[in-house]
């Protein structure tokens with residue numbers, strides 16, 4: 001049976017987050033430069049966005065560029081920014097056709113102005129779509145996000161909008177860049193690295209983690225379905241015992 005038919009549509013995660021890693025190594029294997037790997041990686045993005053939309057997943061967050069990635073060679077950073085613009089140019093029409101709503105999290109002020117403008121334009125053009133919400137993490141790092149949240153919450157206290165005792169998990173969540181987005185039930189990382197690399201540290205607190213050796217340009221629909229199947233085979237206990245879950249107590 002094709003793997004897609006083995007997925008229980010009633011037990012899909014609402015939100016899947018992906019650390020798309022391994023473009024550079026994939027390119028090296030092909031004897032090509034890193035930028036070639038990023039271009040191929042963009043094809044995987046297209047395929048996974050389609051698959052997530054077709055399955056009816058509500059949120060897909062893709063780690064596309066981290067705060068730390070600014071430290072890469074300028075040529076690579078410039079190529080990634082150019083690829084972002086050309087991808088937005090070529091894909092926005094399809095996002096609209098497929099009812100995908102685009103959002104982005106990250107320090108947008110750090111992005112070149114032309115990238116920022118394009119990004120906000122696409123976000124605006126897709127804002128009324130009601131299908132998959134695609135969240136691009138761009139110039140994002142969780143420590144940056146948590147630092148910003150701390151500043152915002154401190155501001156609320158200083159302005160007497162809330163008191164220190166009002167600060168709870170909800171206030172912290174509400175002041176992150178992912179306001180109103182449920183925490184990911186599943187986080188996938190490709191390329192055989194077993195780390196979080198400063199991604200969604202707060203939101204991943206209870207996510208199921210799935211690691212695969214596949215490099216991002218090799219990660220297609222079948223691989224995505226495999227990750228979802230694996231997720232569906234897990235028992236999410238949230239601190240309780242199996243018996244409690246079984247008897248719903």
Ligand code: IPE
Nearest residue numbers: 020021022023024025026064
């Ligand atoms: C992920 O692939 C893409 C970005 C971080 C932008 P990499 O470029 O990190 O690929 P590797 O890890 O060097 O193979």
Ligand code: IPE
Nearest residue numbers: 019020021063064065066197
């Ligand atoms: C993580 O990949 C960031 C993105 C996928 C955008 P990296 O390749 O930058 O991660 P590290 O530095 O190897 O942990």
Ligand code: MG
Nearest residue numbers: 021022023024
């Ligand atoms: Mg990498």
